[in-house]
Amino acid sequence: MTKTFPTQEVGSLKKPEWLLELVRNKQISDSDKSKARNDAAYLxxxxLEDIGLDVLYDGEVRRVEMYEYPVRYINGFEFAGLVRSWDNKYYKKARCVDKVAYKTNFHSDEFxxxxxxxxxMLKVPVTGPYTIADWSYNEYYDSKEEFVYDLARNVVRPLMMDLIKQGAQVIQIDEPAATTHPSEMKIFAEAINECANGVDAKIAVHACYSGNDYQALAPYAAEMKADQxxxxxxxxxxxxLGITDEVRNGYSALKSLKEHGFNGEIGLGVVDVHVDEMEPPELVRDRLLYAEKILEEPTKIYVNPDCGLRTRTRNVAFEKLRRVVQGAEMARNALK
Incomplete structure (x- = not known):
């Protein structure tokens, strides 16, 4: 995309309460539940279109949870029970008890x-191999590396290939666990390359911040087959407000990525997904102008929230995305 500061969302949105109530109702038929999910996705x-995003998806409205949902469709796993995640929600954690294998394109109907x-432009989010392995009990493979690489080769890559056959042009590999173990960054990097091997699509990799300011990621970024x-x-x-190093200290990792030779696209988190307070569009603008000052290529800077917005109410999430779009437009005007 040649547009300066194109805007995008990252992934999940909070599901509407009416949808949650309906799908939990055992009196409702599966066909009616499917129709309701379609309605929620369309909404x-x-x-997102009305807000003005350039790149979007459906808020992952059909997915139960980013780990549990794909694991349901991978051979070799058995669910062990519920565990609590960081935001005080629960998901089913699985045990890997056999060699993992791809069953079917479980995002086909959704896409x-x-x-x-x-x-x-559509960007399909898929859960990455490192995160699936890291969040599972490994009771089959001799090493974590072998577990991760098998997931990359035998599950995530075939899934991506099938999505591309359907017409997917941009795929985002979600890896929230990747930076939580800096010593395993090489495993993560090689797994992404395994996923991308022979894949004819733009590949984005979403990695959360885990306390090391992406310093562990930066040395590997240029070697990874990630476009963004x-x-x-x-x-x-x-x-x-401002574009000095002092006030934009949250963006220091941009220099490290550039110094280590990464010259691809950056999906720049410009609004905080953990608070309800609304960033002024002027703040979004300045964060973008600071990034442009460092990276010097505004067409390679995509504008997005830090992460998925599922922990915020729908009203808050959509308003934050409006601030993303408004701030991006202000930044474009500032560069004219």
Missing amino acids: NIKT EFVKESSDR FVLEFANRDTWK
């Missing part, structure tokens, strides 16, 4: 519906 898509519902890194910056930045 998300059209809202087909989104493709038919929007003419915008979607990264989290806003939640540790100041709310002061």
Whole structure:
């Protein structure tokens, strides 16, 4: 995309309460539940279009959870029970008890519906191999490396290939666990390359911030077959206006990525997904102008929230995305 500061979302949105109540109702037929999910997906898509995003998806409205949902469709796993995640929600954790194997394109119906519902650029999020392995009990493989690489080769890559056959042009590999173990960054990097091997699509990699300011990621970024890194910056930045290093201290990792030779795209987190407070568009603008000052290529800077917005109410999430779009437009005007 040649547009300066194109805007995008990262992934999940909070599901509407009416949908949650309906799908939990045992009196409702599966066909009616499927129709309700379509309605919720369409509502998300059209809202994101109206907000003005250039790249979008459906808010992952059909997915139970980013780990549990794909694991349901991978041979070799058995669910062990519920565990609590960081945001005080629960998901089913699985045991790997046999060699992992791909069953079917479990995002097929979802992607087909989104493709038919929007003419915008679509970005399909898929859960990455490192995160699936890291969040599972390994009771089969001799090493974590072997577990991760098998997931990359035998599950995630075939899934990506099938999505591309359906028409997917941009795929985002979600890896929230990647930076939590800096000593295993080489495993993560090689797994991404295994996923991307022979894949004819734009590949974005979303990695969360885990306390090391992406310093562990930076040395590997240029070696990874990722066209874009979607990264989290806003939640540790100041709310002061300006484009100096002092006020934009949350974005220091940009220099490290550049110094280590990464010259691809950056999905720049410009709004904090952990708070309800609304970033002024002027703050979004200045965060973008600071990034442009460092990276010097505004067409390679995509504008997004730090992460998915599922922990925020729908009203808050959509308003934050409006601030993303407004701030990006202000930054474009500032560069004219």
